[in-house]
Amino acid sequence: MLTTEINDLLTQTGPGTPMGAVFRQYWIPALLAEELSENDCPPVRVKLLSERLIAFRDSDGRYGLMDEFCAHRGVSLWFGRNEESGLRCAYHGWKYDVTGQCIEIPSEPAERESSLCAKIKLQSYPLVKIGEVLWTYLGDPADTPPLPEWEFARVPADQTFTSKRWQECNWLQALEGGIDSSHVSWLHSGGLRTDPLFRGAQGNKYNLADRKVFFEVAESDGGLLIGARRNAEEGHYYWRITPWVMPAFTMIPPRGDHPVHGHFWIPIDDENCWTYSYDYHPVRPLSEAELTAMRDGHGVHNEYVPGTFRPLQNKDNDYLMDRAAQRRGDTYSGIKGIAMQDASLQESMGPIVDRAKERLVSTDSGIIMARRKLWRAAEALRDEGIKPPGIDPEHHRVRSVAVVLPKAAPFADSCREALMVRPGQRHASV
Amino acid sequence: MQRQPTLLSSCARAATAAEARFRISPPEFALRSSRVIALDERAAELARSLAGRPWRGGRFLEFGELRPAAGELADAVLLGADGTPTLLSAELDGADLAVMLATPGARAEAASAVGDACAARWITSVGLVVGAPGEAQDVVAALRPNAMVLVSLRSSQDVAEILSALRI
Numbered sequence: 001m002l003t004t005e006i007n008d009l010l011t012q013t014g015p016g017t018p019m020g021a022v023f024r025q026y027w028i029p030a031l032l033a034e035e036l037s038e039n040d041c042p043p044v045r046v047k048l049l050s051e052r053l054i055a056f057r058d059s060d061g062r063y064g065l066m067d068e069f070c071a072h073r074g075v076s077l078w079f080g081r082n083e084e085s086g087l088r089c090a091y092h093g094w095k096y097d098v099t100g101q102c103i104e105i106p107s108e109p110a111e112r113e114s115s116l117c118a119k120i121k122l123q124s125y126p127l128v129k130i131g132e133v134l135w136t137y138l139g140d141p142a143d144t145p146p147l148p149e150w151e152f153a154r155v156p157a158d159q160t161f162t163s164k165r166w167q168e169c170n171w172l173q174a175l176e177g178g179i180d181s182s183h184v185s186w187l188h189s190g191g192l193r194t195d196p197l198f199r200g201a202q203g204n205k206y207n208l209a210d211r212k213v214f215f216e217v218a219e220s221d222g223g224l225l226i227g228a229r230r231n232a233e234e235g236h237y238y239w240r241i242t243p244w245v246m247p248a249f250t251m252i253p254p255r256g257d258h259p260v261h262g263h264f265w266i267p268i269d270d271e272n273c274w275t276y277s278y279d280y281h282p283v284r285p286l287s288e289a290e291l292t293a294m295r296d297g298h299g300v301h302n303e304y305v306p307g308t309f310r311p312l313q314n315k316d317n318d319y320l321m322d323r324a325a326q327r328r329g330d331t332y333s334g335i336k337g338i339a340m341q342d343a344s345l346q347e348s349m350g351p352i353v354d355r356a357k358e359r360l361v362s363t364d365s366g367i368i369m370a371r372r373k374l375w376r377a378a379e380a381l382r383d384e385g386i387k388p389p390g391i392d393p394e395h396h397r398v399r400s401v402a403v404v405l406p407k408a409a410p411f412a413d414s415c416r417e418a419l420m421v422r423p424g425q426r427h428a429s430v
Numbered sequence: 431m432q433r434q435p436t437l438l439s440s441c442a443r444a445a446t447a448a449e450a451r452f453r454i455s456p457p458e459f460a461l462r463s464s465r466v467i468a469l470d471e472r473a474a475e476l477a478r479s480l481a482g483r484p485w486r487g488g489r490f491l492e493f494g495e496l497r498p499a500a501g502e503l504a505d506a507v508l509l510g511a512d513g514t515p516t517l518l519s520a521e522l523d524g525a526d527l528a529v530m531l532a533t534p535g536a537r538a539e540a541a542s543a544v545g546d547a548c549a550a551r552w553i554t555s556v557g558l559v560v561g562a563p564g565e566a567q568d569v570v571a572a573l574r575p576n577a578m579v580l581v582s583l584r585s586s587q588d589v590a591e592i593l594s595a596l597r598i
Contacts, residue, residue, distance in 0.1 A: 001595060168445070216574070218563070218582040271447070315442040348441065350450035357456055360595050362527065362556045362579040368595040369581065372588050407575070410567055412582075 002355040002371065010374055011170045011352050013267040014050030018378040022247055022388050023049055024139035025381070027148045029264050029276045030065060030127060031055055031134045032164055040082045049138055050269045054078060055127060056098070059085045064098025065136050066124035071102065100124030130154070132162045133276070149393035150249070151421045152262070152280040160280035161259075161294045163301045166310050167343050170352040171248065171273035172371075175265040177342045178250035179370055181228040181242060182363040185211045187345070190331045191338045197279070197290065197299030201256030202430045203402045206230045206238035217365050218412050222246060222395030223373065225419065226366040227411045232404045238430070239411045241419065243398040244370060246377065246390035251400040252300070254429035259286060260400060261300045271351035274309075277301055277339065282399075283426050302339040311340055319344040397421040401428045464488035464527040464598045467508060467518075467544055470536035476560070476586050477531055481511040483590065488598035491521060493540045503550055506543045522547050529556045529593065530573060534565040538572035545576020554578055556596070560586045 002010070013020040028048070035044050036057040043056035045068060054068040054077045068076055070089040079090040086103055088095040095104035100122035105113050125136045126144070131153030137144055152160050167174050177183070185207065192204045210230035218225045222245040232238040240253035251262035264276040277300040279286070286294075297303035303312040313319040319335045326334030335341045360368060377388035389395060401418045405411065412419070418428035443449060466488055468474040474492040481490035494507035494515065506518040522528060528548050530541060541557070548555040557577030559566050566582060573580055583589065 001597065214578055214580075216580040216582075219584050315445055316439055318441045344441075347445050350445055350453075351447045354450070354453075357453075359456075359597070362554050362596065364595075365556070365579050365581050365592070368592055369588070371595075372591050376588075408571060410571055410574075412563070413567065 001358055001360065004354075004356055006371075006375060007352075007355045009378060010371060011172050012270050013171065014270065018382045019374070020049055021381055022374070022378050023267065024137075025143075025145065025388055025391055026139075026247065027128075027135045027137050027145065028248070028266050029133045029164070029274070030136040032162060033129050033132050033134055036063065036134065043078055043080060043082055043087055045076070045078050047268045047272075048136070049267050051138065053125070054080075054087070055134070056082050056087050058082070058087075058098055062098045063127035063129065063134060064096075064100070064124065065127040065134075066096065066098075066100035067122040070094055071120050071122060072105075094120075096122055098124070098127075131160060132157070145391045146393050149396040151282065151397065151399065152260075152278040155280055155282060156285075158285040159282070160278065161286060161291060162276060162278040163294065164274050164276045164309055165302050165304070165339065165343070166268075166308075167265075167273050167275045167347065168271070168315060168351070169273065169347045169349065170270055171265045171267040172374075173346050173349055173353050174273050174275060174343075175248055175250070176367050176370070177346050178252075178263050178265065179224070179226055179242060179244050179366045180364070181215065181226055181240065181366065182213060184228075185213060187332050187341050188338050190329065191341075194330070195298050195338065196293045197258055197261075198255050201258065201402075203238060203240070203253075203255055206232050206404075210238075213363075215363055215365060216411060217369050219369070219373075220245075220395075220398075220412075222390045222392070222398065223249075224366060224369055225412055229411070235407055236404050237407055238404050239401070239415070241401040241403075241411060241415060242366075243400055243419065244366075245395055245398060246388055247374060249390070249396075251398065253400040253402040254427050255402065256429060257281075257426075258429075259290060260427055260429075262400070263300065275339075275343070282421075283424060297337055297339070300339050302337055302343075311343065313337070313340045313344070315347060399427055402430055403428050404430055462486070462488075462526045462597055463524055464529065464596070465521050465525050466490045466529045466531055466593065466598060467521075468492045469530055469532040469540045469544070472533040473531040473536065473560070476533075476589060478511060480590055480593070485593070486597050488593070489521070491516070493537075493544070496539060496543060503546055504543050505547075506540070518543065518547055522551055522553060525551075525553055527554045527556065527596070527598075529558060529596070529598065530577060531589070532557065532559050532569050532573060534561040534569050536569045536572065538568075541569075541572045541576045545573075548576075557581065558583065558589060558592065560584075560589065 052068040075091045081088045086095040093106040102120035216227040226242045229237040248265045254260045259279040261279040266274045380386040468477040491508040497505040557573035557580040
């Protein structure tokens with residue numbers, strides 16, 4: 001449980017809030033690169049950390065992310081014309097470059113225009129393409145951290161796939177689902193047998209044979225390592241180790257030679273977040289069958305309302321609840337697909353769950369620890385200016401692990417190398 | 431597939447902030463009966479420093495010494511926060527949760543005695559190990575077979591929060 005004050009501290013990420021300040025220390029996903037697919041393409045409205053922004057790609061291929069509204073009369077620049085190296089407001093023709101600098105005010109006399117333009121600059125943020133994601137940093141420009149080094153974004157393009165979906169709840173309850181290993185044996189039990197991106201792995205047999213999971217949580221430099229162990233062959237445990245890197249990155253332990261997947265949970269505002277879901281293989285291209293499965297919404301991905309990032313299964317249609325499939329055991333909750341099984345339950349908690357009313361048990365220790373680390377980081381940044389963990393690119397070079405170890409072997413130490421990115425080497429997975 | 435006659439927008443309405451206001455306040459469930467057992471001297475100091483805080487009925491104890499097994503299980507003498515001796519078996523009878531608090535140097539047989547006693551009674555056992563990663567290896571290994579959930583902490587400052595979250 002949390003007090004209402006601490007719950008507010010952790011869930012509010014707008015400008016001027018302690019947790020908002022934490023998020024503003026990191027490069028975070030802002031859009032998929034495909035959303036700005038070519039020069040002079042239509043601009044995209046982006047809301048991040050409760051700030052309304054507009055993203056565009058100019059005639060020279062430069063990316064811009066700035067205040068959505070024209071400095072003149074507050075019109076949305078989404079209606080604007082993206083042309084000739086700038087975004088022009090549709091109302092009176094004011095034009096801005098990718099830095100937010102006003103570069104044309106056509107109604108002003110030519111003699112005065114440049115001096116007036118020089119005084120008008122919209123708030124803007126950097127926007128950088130790494131992998132298939134456009135990343136931004138909403139903090140102090142003087143304190144810009146090194147660019148992110150997440151492996152899924154750094155492998156060759158044919159080895160990685162990223163999708164995103166709108167999740168209609170606060171970022172923290174979505175993240176908490178990502179570090180709550182104890183729900184997998186229940187909510188997702190059907191998927192282990194049927195999902196093309198999961199099935200067939202040796203590890204699935206351990207998962208399904210031993211539902212009595214033991215958990216181990218250890219602090220890491222960037223956040224936490226959450227280990228779940230089950231019995232394997234005589235004298236051995238099957239370990240699944242999930243890294244959480246602050247504030248919002250998780251990587252799910254792999255299954256066999258399937259691609260590895262995970263998430264970023266990025267606040268849109270306090271009642272909505274973007275769930276970025278990635279899948280990649282460290283050493284080989286994704287097969288056509290794998291890519292098709294991902295595009296079709298299998299694994300950690302989902303289907304969409306056409307033309308949007310809203311899941312096809314959503315609040316408005318009761319997530320296409322299928323009670324017959326639930327009774328048959330095809331799905332545990334009656335909801336199709338791992339992504340929407342999670343999202344439906346997390347959204348059902350309400351936009352911001354009241355954590356003063358919850359009853360945590362010992363298997364929630366990963367969640368308890370993650371909250372504590374976030375809370376401590378927010379206070380340390382606010383009160384002492386101490387930067388939170390997870391900024392250093394070294395903290396990004398993590399991998400999840402699924403291995404069988406002798407019972408006496410400590411998971412974090414036995415897997416020390418496997419938990420780090422090793423370029424050109426396969427991930428540790430059974 | 432035949433669609434069930436779900437009410438369109440049911441979830442859309444039910445999951446709004448406005449509807450959240452109508453959630454019934456859950457009753458205060460019966461208090462969990464918890465024991466926090468320090469397995470070594472440094473852990474005992476930590477436990478003593480925490481024991482005076484307002485908890486929800488949890489008792490803080492220190493592992494004293496093993497008692498010869500009367501049956502299949504060894505028993506042990508525990509010391510209360512005020513130094514009063516008590517028996518592990520007596521403390522665990524009726525308990526729902528046992529938290530083992532340990533630092534590097536904690537004895538494996540202490541963890542084993544508490545873990546076995548918990549397992550025999552179907553009591554959830556949690557291990558909280560406080561220590562630098564390089565120093566805590568042995569105690570983590572000792573607690574692993576004896577704790578259903580094991581948490582390694584680099585410093586003691588989070589122990590109170592974890593116990594509080596578990597409503598000790």
